[in-house]
Amino acid sequence: AQKITQTQPGMFVQEKEAVTLDCTYDTSDQSYGLFWYKQPSSGEMIFLIYQGSYDEQNATEGRYSLNFQKARKSANLVISASQLGDSAMYFCAMRVYNQGGKLIFGQGTELSVKP
Amino acid sequence: DTGVSQNPRHKITKRGQNVTFRCDPISEHNRLYWYRQTLGQGPEFLTYFQNEAQLEKSRLLSDRFSAERPKGSFSTLEIQRTEQGDSAMYLCASSLGTGHPGDTQYFGPGTRLTVL
Numbered sequence: 001a002q003k004i005t006q007t008q009p010g011m012f013v014q015e016k017e018a019v020t021l022d023c024t025y026d027t028s029d030q031s032y033g034l035f036w037y038k039q040p041s042s043g044e045m046i047f048l049i050y051q052g053s054y055d056e057q058n059a060t061e062g063r064y065s066l067n068f069q070k071a072r073k074s075a076n077l078v079i080s081a082s083q084l085g086d087s088a089m090y091f092c093a094m095r096v097y098n099q100g101g102k103l104i105f106g107q108g109t110e111l112s113v114k115p
Numbered sequence: 116d117t118g119v120s121q122n123p124r125h126k127i128t129k130r131g132q133n134v135t136f137r138c139d140p141i142s143e144h145n146r147l148y149w150y151r152q153t154l155g156q157g158p159e160f161l162t163y164f165q166n167e168a169q170l171e172k173s174r175l176l177s178d179r180f181s182a183e184r185p186k187g188s189f190s191t192l193e194i195q196r197t198e199q200g201d202s203a204m205y206l207c208a209s210s211l212g213t214g215h216p217g218d219t220q221y222f223g224p225g226t227r228l229t230v231l
Contacts, residue, residue, distance in 0.1 A: 004157075033216030043204060045158070045222035052217050091157050097216045100171045101146055105157030 002027045002099065004092050004106035011111050013082045020067070021077045021109045023092030031097035034075040036066065039089040039108070048090075051075055082113045117141065119223035121207050127229045128197055135193045136226045140209030147190050148220060149182055150206040151175065158206055164190060165212055197230045204228075 003026040013019040025034065036048040051059045051066045059066040067076040079086055089110050093103040120139045128134050140147045145166055150158035161180070162172045166187035176182075179197075184190040194201055204227050208220040 031216060033218075035219070037222070042224065043227070044224045045206065045208070047219055047221060050217050050219060093157075095216050095218075097214075101148060101163045101165075101210070101212075101218070102160035102171065102173075103148075103150075103158070103220060104160070107155075107157050 002029075002094060002096055002104050004094050004104055006092055006106035006109050008109045009107075011109055013079075013111065013113055015084060015113055015115050016081055018078060018080045019082055019111065021079070021090050021092075021111065023075045023077065023106060025073050025075060025092075025094050027073075027094065027096055029096045029098060033095045033097075034066070034068070035093045035095070035103065036064070036075075036077045037091045037093060038086075039091060041088070045091070049077070079111075084113050084115060087111060087113045119207055119209050119221055121205075121223040121226050123226060124224060125227050125229075127231065129231050130197060130199060132197055133193065133195045134197060134228065135191055136205055136207075136228075137189060137191050138207030138209075138223060139189045140207070141221060143211070144209035144221075145187075145212030146210045146218070146220075147184055148208040148210070149190070149192050150208065152204040152206055152225070153202075161192075194228075197228075199230045202228055202230045 034051045038046045089108045092106045148163040149161040152158040164184040204225045208222045
């Protein structure tokens with residue numbers, strides 16, 4: 001069965017510092033995609049970054065990068081130069097190619113950025 | 116570029132009543148998804164459509180739940196005989212529908228349902 005695990009319920013980071021949010025996944029399929037979403041208190045899920053299972057390089061999108069370690073089945077999100085607006089829930093999700101269209105989400109990590 | 120929209124944003128209803136939510140996807144997106152999110156949890160998949168065809172339904176989607184996408188554009192999610200356990204945020208998402216694992220889903224703002 002496919003599963004996403006986020007072991008950090010809450011994280012604190014000082015403004016302008018970098019922070020890593022952990023995500024491990026479980027699947028026996030070889031073709032899958034990993035996603036990170038941000039959910040502010042308003043509720044909308046905002047897409048941040050995507051990593052494909054066959055991608056050899058780690059994905060980057062502005063201040064976001066994904067530390068993909070396939071052998072360890074981990075896909076950690078790194079946010080550089082944290083800003084106050086980064087305070088939100090962060091969800092890791094997986095889509096397996098031959099399992100239809102659904103995303104499987106972890107339980108999320110609540111990030112608080114301190115001034 | 117218009118994103119995914121959902122209406123209403125909030126719905127309060129009494130137990131036993133029927134409710135209907137609407138989702139309008141991004142215009143060129145062929146796939147539309149429904150998820151449910153309860154407090155403190157990640158979203159859980161309910162169902163998805165490729166154009167007007169409903170391709171997959173979760174076991175979470177009991178017979179009180181029905182979803183439609185009649186013309187392959189907007190979708191509705193109806194819950195009949197609501198129960199207090201149905202209280203949740205209902206999220207809609209859409210994607211191009213390439214079938215590739217990287218087919219990114221973009222979410223709407225959600226409809227928060229409270230069943231009294």
